[in-house]
Amino acid sequence: MLQLQVIRDNREEITKALNKRKIDADSLLNNVLQLDEKRRDTQTKLDATLAESNKLSKEIGGLFKSGKAAEATILKEKTGALKEESKQLGDDLNSIAEELQNLLYQIPNVPHDSVPTGTSEDDNEEIFKEGTIPVLDSDALPHWELAKKYDIIDFELGVKIAGAGFPVYKGKGARLQRALISYFLDKNTAAGYTEIQVPHLVNEASGYGTGQLPDKEGQMYHITADDLYLIPTAEVPVTNIFRDVIANKDEFPICYTGYTPCFRREAGSYGAHVRGLNRLHQFDKVEIVRVEHPENSYAALDGMVEHVKDILRELNLPYRVLRLCSGDLGFTAALTYDFEVFSTAQDRWLEISSVSNFEAYQANRLKLRFKDENGKSQLAHTLNGSALALPRVLAGILENCQTANGIKIPEVLVPYCGFDTID
RNA sequence: GGAGGAAUGGCAGAGUGGUCGAAUGCACCAGUCUUGAAAACUGGCGAGGGUCACACCUCCGGGGGUUCGAAUCCCUCUUCCUCCGCCA
Incomplete structure (x- = not known):
């Protein structure tokens, strides 16, 4: 499997080399990079949501410890929406990651420079x-x-x-x-x-x-x-x-x-x-x-x-x-x-x-x-x-x-x- | 196949609901000291995502669940250990 980072950094050369294999490397890589971007975007959103609920949880913990149960209960209600949101984002992320993985599995290795072009x-x-x-x-x-x-x-x-x-x-x-x-x-x-x-x-x-x-x-x-x-x-x-x-x-x-x-x-x-x-x-x-x-x-x-x-x-x-x-x-x-x-x-x-x-x-x-x-x-x-x-x-x-x-x-x-x- | 126990960083091994990515020891790396090495001392020391760099997020065998919050509770799978059965 090719490394995403390598694909991102060397798209031109990889496309050119993969074309030697008579596959439509351009659209394949294009799909990969688009999905990769989507994946990172979703990840970022998920991370932010998780960070927020982590913060709230810590606050709630602190409030319980200092006996302010009433305030804690109010905060608890706020976490519900965040939880739902992160659940949704997590599901999205999983399906995007899976799709990306499947795409990456379909990309063959990049032929070495010395490999002659040929069909059989x-x-x-x-x-x-x-x-x-x-x-x-x-x-x-x-x-x-x-x-x-x-x-x-x-x-x-x-x-x-x-x-x-x-x-x-x-x-x-x-x-x-x-x-x-x-x-x-x-x-x-x-x-x-x-x-x-x-x-x-x-x-x-x-x-x-x-x-x-x-x-x-x-x-x-x-x-x-x-x-x-x-x-x-x-x-x-x-x-x-x-x-x-x-x-x-x-x-x-x-x-x-x-x-x-x-x-x-x-x-x-x-x-x-x-x-x-x-x-x-x-x-x-x-x-x-x-x-x-x-x-x-x-x-x-x-x-x-x-x-x-x-x-x-x-x-x-x-x-x-x-x-x-x-x-x-x-x-x-x-x-x-x-x-x-x-x-x-x-x-x-x-x-x-x-x-x-x-x-x-x-x-x-x-x-x-x-x-x-x-x-x-x-x-x-x-x-x-x-x-x-x-x-x-x-x-x-x-x-x-x-x-x-x-x-x-x-x-x-x-x-x-x-x-x-x-x- | 049946019964019970266990799985935590390179290794060993704490941790049984809250600031734990995780004590401590060993190993490892860098520095001090030394002619050099050892010892001693000081510091560092898991992986992945993300970022210019931070922040931040995920991972305590795998997957799922409970909870505001899980290494810690529940379910399930896998593997290992002990006992029984079977067997080259």
């Missing part, structure tokens, strides 16, 4: 590419065929137990998955991230804190009996650790990494592009989350990008890095880099990581602040990234590392797997 993923900007795309035999298979051939992932079984998009990993497939999780966590902790295990269900407040609610209500599985949501990413529980926190600036940077399953409804997506591991309702992901001083957040973002590159380099997978355009940029992000692995057998790029700086957008919702040099509260910046999302990395490994004699496990994973070939 086709306009994303490729900024880096590394690794060699292997030349496979003409009989090379896509990962879902390989999964069947080596009996390491059973999609049909998942359908029986839960439904489409819930695969069952078996034998070396399950082991490879576990190996990847361990490897990622080790890499992340070596880079200074503290490993953490968090709940996989979150409450409504947490959903609002990181911005999944109200924007992406339909994307999350909602357990109505207890009003909890299955997490779509570890970002939600991990970042919400800092909800209502005033950190000490000396604690920065705060770095966490956590493995969780992720649950996404992905309503309405079927077809060839969602075959196999390409898109699932449940998948595993290792996430990195940082809380940063605002001055340092973009340096931190660069550092996270380098970190993910390092992992992909070690896995020896061909990948590229994209700077998301305004049309593809997430609602809450100011700048996002996507990582994609090339799926040789499918002849397409698969997103395997998304690294974002949210600046103060989430912090504002979370009320995540720190004391600056002058002892004043300031919003911190939050960032996160996948390091990494499992299924498509797995798909990439299966497809790119297939040989006539089986799938050759990347060297760094062998100690974690306990085997070097799936055959």
Whole structure:
């Protein structure tokens, strides 16, 4: 959520930047500012009324104490009207504040200067590419065929137990998955991230804190009996650790990494592009989350990008890095880099990581602040990234590392797997 | 799931209807003293709104109510503790 004060002070620039997202920023901000003015106006009136009745109450108290009950009774009558008035103003204020809040929830984050203008993923900007795309035999298979051939992932079984998009990993497939999780966590902790295990269900407040609610209500599985949501990413529980926190600036940077399953409804997506591991309702992901001083957040973002590159380099997978355009940029992000692995057998790029700086957008919702040099509260910046999302990395490994004699496990994973070939 | 108790500032902990945003201690910050540090002393020290700055307003787990007036009384929800039940 954008800060009202910031909107008031930088209306021009914010309008211009938000327009990159193809929304009618001008009228949106106009409504916000009008409501904000109305809110302050009502607040001022309410404050004056309350001040008046506070004053009267004190006088009445004094009169009672000095035994002048008769005079007190007269004053009491005067408070009735004030009470009614403040009740009315209070109701007004609440409904205005609520309306304002709802409006603010509808405004996405302001894209960073470097974000290219665009309407879809086709306009994303490729900024880096590394690794060699292997030349496979003409009989090379896509990962879902390989999964069947080596009996390491059973999609049909998942359908029986839960439904489409819930695969069952078996034998070396399950082991490879576990190996990847361990490897990622080790890499992340070596880079200074503290490993953490968090709940996989979150409450409504947490959903609002990181911005999944109200924007992406339909994307999350909602357990109505207890009003909890299955997490779509570890970002939600991990970042919400800092909800209502005033950190000490000396604690920065705060770095966490956590493995969780992720649950996404992905309503309405079927077809060839969602075959196999390409898109699932449940998948595993290792996430990195940082809380940063605002001055340092973009340096931190660069550092996270380098970190993910390092992992992909070690896995020896061909990948590229994209700077998301305004049309593809997430609602809450100011700048996002996507990582994609090339799926040789499918002849397409698969997103395997998304690294974002949210600046103060989430912090504002979370009320995540720190004391600056002058002892004043300031919003911190939050960032996160996948390091990494499992299924498509797995798909990439299966497809790119297939040989006539089986799938050759990347060297760094062998100690974690306990085997070097799936055959 | 049942019975009882509790929830106050970063922490600990007073406060049971009136000038309490809240004693006191610890922690923290600044100053004095000191070669420096510690100790001691002095001052400061919650958050949000509002204002050029004051004033002023709101917040004592959340929400609602009683009252001229609520941290204090009532209702309700949440969480924690103790006991019972169930259980990996």
